[in-house]
Amino acid sequence: MDETKAIVKADRRKKSGMAEKLRREKVKFRRNKGLLAMCILPAIKIIIFSYLPMIGIIIAFKNFRAVDGIFGSDWVGLKNFEFFFKSNDAWRVMRNTLTFNVVNIVTSLVTNVVVALLLYEISNRIALKVYQTVLFVPYFFSMVLVGLMLTPLLTSNGGLLTQLIENIWGKEINFYAEPKAWLIILPIVNLWKGVGYGSLIYYSSLMSIDSALFEAAEIDGANKFQRIRHISIPTLMPMACVLTIMNVGDILNSGLGLFYYVTRDAKQLYEWTDVIDTYVFRSLTTGANFSVTSAVTLFQNVVGLILIVVTNKIARSVDKEYALY
Amino acid sequence: MKRKSKDEILMKIIVHAVLLTFVILTIFPMVFTVIISLTDQKSLANIGYSLIPESWSWDAYKYLFQAPAQLLNGYKNSIIITVGGTIGNVLLTLLMAYPLSRPDFAYKKFFNVLVFIPMLFSGGMVANYLLIVKYLGWKNNYLSVMVPAMCGSFNVFMLRVLLQDVPMSLQESAKIDGASDFRTLLTIVMPLSKPALATLALRSILAYWNNTTSPQLYLIKPDKHPITMILQNIVDVVTEMKQALLDPSTSGGLMIDPNDIPSDTIIYALMVVATVPLLLVFTRLQKYFSKGMVSGGVKG
Numbered sequence: 065m066d067e068t069k070a071i072v073k074a075d076r077r078k079k080s081g082m083a084e085k086l087r088r089e090k091v092k093f094r095r096n097k098g099l100l101a102m103c104i105l106p107a108i109k110i111i112i113f114s115y116l117p118m119i120g121i122i123i124a125f126k127n128f129r130a131v132d133g134i135f136g137s138d139w140v141g142l143k144n145f146e147f148f149f150k151s152n153d154a155w156r157v158m159r160n161t162l163t164f165n166v167v168n169i170v171t172s173l174v175t176n177v178v179v180a181l182l183l184y185e186i187s188n189r190i191a192l193k194v195y196q197t198v199l200f201v202p203y204f205f206s207m208v209l210v211g212l213m214l215t216p217l218l219t220s221n222g223g224l225l226t227q228l229i230e231n232i233w234g235k236e237i238n239f240y241a242e243p244k245a246w247l248i249i250l251p252i253v254n255l256w257k258g259v260g261y262g263s264l265i266y267y268s269s270l271m272s273i274d275s276a277l278f279e280a281a282e283i284d285g286a287n288k289f290q291r292i293r294h295i296s297i298p299t300l301m302p303m304a305c306v307l308t309i310m311n312v313g314d315i316l317n318s319g320l321g322l323f324y325y326v327t328r329d330a331k332q333l334y335e336w337t338d339v340i341d342t343y344v345f346r347s348l349t350t351g352a353n354f355s356v357t358s359a360v361t362l363f364q365n366v367v368g369l370i371l372i373v374v375t376n377k378i379a380r381s382v383d384k385e386y387a388l389y
Numbered sequence: 390m391k392r393k394s395k396d397e398i399l400m401k402i403i404v405h406a407v408l409l410t411f412v413i414l415t416i417f418p419m420v421f422t423v424i425i426s427l428t429d430q431k432s433l434a435n436i437g438y439s440l441i442p443e444s445w446s447w448d449a450y451k452y453l454f455q456a457p458a459q460l461l462n463g464y465k466n467s468i469i470i471t472v473g474g475t476i477g478n479v480l481l482t483l484l485m486a487y488p489l490s491r492p493d494f495a496y497k498k499f500f501n502v503l504v505f506i507p508m509l510f511s512g513g514m515v516a517n518y519l520l521i522v523k524y525l526g527w528k529n530n531y532l533s534v535m536v537p538a539m540c541g542s543f544n545v546f547m548l549r550v551l552l553q554d555v556p557m558s559l560q561e562s563a564k565i566d567g568a569s570d571f572r573t574l575l576t577i578v579m580p581l582s583k584p585a586l587a588t589l590a591l592r593s594i595l596a597y598w599n600n601t602t603s604p605q606l607y608l609i610k611p612d613k614h615p616i617t618m619i620l621q622n623i624v625d626v627v628t629e630m631k632q633a634l635l636d637p638s639t640s641g642g643l644m645i646d647p648n649d650i651p652s653d654t655i656i657y658a659l660m661v662v663a664t665v666p667l668l669l670v671f672t673r674l675q676k677y678f679s680k681g682m683v684s685g686g687v688k689g
Contacts, residue, residue: 096495098570099488103500106485106540110503113537117512117520134519179411185404197672198412201419204671205664206599208620212660213418216425222437224421256415261678288400320602325621344514348606354515361513369509 124358137355144359153343161339164323165315167251172262173308175255177300180266181292196267199260207321210257211328218249243336246327250337253326265307266300273299302383309379313372316364320345340364426450426658430651449651449658456633459611459619459626460662466531466608467615471597474535478593479586481540482548487574489545490552491560508542518606533607534600534615544589551585552578588677595678598667616663627655 093100119134124144126137148154179199186192202210217225220238229237239245273295281291318339327337329346340360347357425438432443453460488494489501512520517537527533555578563573579586601617608614611622619626631650 092495099491099494100496102484102488102571102574103496106481106545107500107503109481109536109540110485110507113517113520114507114511117516118510120512120516120519123515123519130523133523179408182404182408185401186408191405195408195412197675199415200675200678201668201672202415203678204595204599204668206601206617206620208601208617209660209664212620212623212656213422216421216438216657217418219438224438224440227437256418259411260415288397325601345602348514348518354519358513358515361515365510365513372509 121358121362123355124362126355128355128358140355144355145363148356148360148363153338156335157338157340157343160336161316161318161341163247164250164339165311165318167247168254169308169311169315171251171255172258173304175259176262177266177297177304179259179263180270180300181296183263183267184270184296196260196264199263201260202257203261205257207257207325210253211326214249214253214326215328240328240330241332243333246333246337250322250326254322266303269299269303270296305382306379309375313368313375315371316340316368422657422660426654426661428654430654433651433653446651446654448649449654450662452634452650453630453655453658453662456630458633459630460659462612463614463616463619463663466613467598467617470531470534470600470604470615471594473531474538474597475590475593477535478539478541478544478597479590482544482589483574483579483586485540485545486548486552487578488570489549490555492557504542504545521607528607529610529613530607531613534603535597537603538593538596538600544592548585548589552582555581584677591671591674591677595671620660620663623656623659627652627659630655 123134123137125139125141126134127140127143128134128137132138183192183195186195205213215223217223218239220226220236220240223239226237226239229235237245239249277295278291281295286294318341320341323337323339323342324345327333329342330337344357344361344364347353421438421440424440424442425433426449427445427447428439428442429444429446430448432439436443485500485504489497489504491497511517521527521533521537525533559577559581560573563577568576598615599617600615601621604613604615604618605621608618614622631647631652634650635647
């Protein structure tokens with residue numbers, strides 16, 4: 065008797081527990097109704113345009129034909145990956161992507177910090193304003209425009225720089241048929257476009273330094289370089305680390321603009337300017353093999369994901385504040 | 390008072406000299422573009438590109454404004470895409486970021502994850518392309534360029550951080566007064582976070598205006614081309630413009646000698662006219678770009 069009573073009691077308690085939980089969920093829902101309603105529209109957009117395409121990844125394992133659609137096409141396993149990695153393109157685009165990214169990360173880090181330090185030395189407010197405004201202007205340009213602006217400098221048809229080189233070395237050089245030259249040109253263009261914006265974030269960290277620190281150092285007899293080395297640089301370090309780590313996580317996404325539009329998509333330059341992004345983009349504009357391209361993007365995404373997770377781990381171990389998540 | 394030492398003055402001079410070099414290098418290609426656009430076509434043909442042309446001429450601009458159809462159409466398309474896209478983007482980003490900024494939002498965790506995952510992983514360019522072209526049928530539709538860029542994860546997280554600056558006590562008192570969440574957002578949060586929204590809007594305007602890859606993929610028809618696509622196809626555009634100038638029915642009955650049309654310098658005039666208006670606006674508003682970047686921080 066006692067046993068059954070206990071069971072009934074426990075059962076009732078369980079039931080009321082569930083009811084209680086359900087009731088609480090209902091209250092929670094009612095309380096958050098307004099905020100939930102706000103999320104609906106953006107959530108739908110995100111699901112359609114960010115999550116649905118993830119299903120499309122299966123194309124990488126299929127022989128995609130437009131008439132059959134994503135689901136109707138035949139499965140081919142890892143053939144697409146095999147095709148890409150066995151082709152000459154694979155080595156070329158991987159090498160270029162990594163080379164340019166490493167060069168761009170290092171050069172822009174150094175230039176941005178140096179320009180920020182230089183700007184910090186300027187006490188004349190008008191000069192400062194002029195420098196900052198002018199350096200910022202290229203940030204507003206589209207890469208297409210940058211590419212067009214470069215032509216009269218580099219064209220073999222009387223370009224300014226070509227003329228200059230011809231006058232100095234007596235050598236005719238056609239930049240648009242000289243892929244190796246772009247190993248220097250593209251990082252310079254990248255700096256030209258980004259230094260105004262990139263130096264700003266460091267400049268504002270410098271502005272936040274308590275000037276008493278510099279005065280104290282001066283009284284202690286520290287010269288300018290010692291002050292920069294022991295006060296300014298350490299202030300910039302955390303920011304520089306975060307930005308660099310974020311860039312490393314993004315190392316396979318080289319940014320289409322610089323490589324596609326600035327080179328004017330010149331075929332003769334592919335050897336040293338073709339990167340993963342341009343490779344994929346070109347296959348979309350020319351309607352080439354979607355399956356292989358899909359395999360390339362999947363590979364790019366997975367490596368990118370691993371890099372983000374790893375770099376984030378490193379960032380977290382440096383300082384929790386600086387991790388992405 | 391301490392007098393400045395010689396070393397310090399020398400140092401100042403070096404700093405200015407280095408920065409001036411940077412400034413000149415930055416400005417040089419822009420000035421050069423303007424110079425070419427003002428060069429006489431014949432002098433360009435004779436001595437090639439030069440900093441000081443033999444003779445100057447307004448011809449390129451004159452002819453450009455005689456056949457402005459494509460340029461105006463490009464501006465129209467760019468404005469539609471930019472205005473529509475920016476309004477949608479700011480609206481959607483705000484609607485997502487506001488609930489996430491509220492510490493009392495019970496489903497915060499779920500939506501945080503929903504927004505965060507696309508930052509780590511995406512379907513890639515091919516899948517996006519197929520979605521838009523094949524399944525949504527948005528080819529040659531402005532939506533194909535406007536919608537996918539809306540409510541980006543990075544922007545949502547940036548705005549969320551900025552919205553957290555609006556004092557919670559204000560929002561709570563509004564709630565006690567009987568205001569709905571939506572009303573609180575509209576009457577309290579939005580007015581107080583105007584600078585953050587302005588920054589978001591400006592960054593969005595810049596991104597939409599300069600976007601070339603999406604129009605190149607989705608807006609195939611030339612009459613849908615925004616300014617960036619006109620620049621991308623600049624040689625074709627100028628050829629077409631030349632034909633319009635030579636056609637007596639469109640050029641208003643004027644007979645123009647084809648040799649008079651400066652087809653090379655028109656390209657540069659077109660670049661200038663396509664860029665300068667926006668540049669004037671943006672350089673004025675430059676401080677908002679920097680402000681948002683600094684206060685928003687790098688972290689999402």
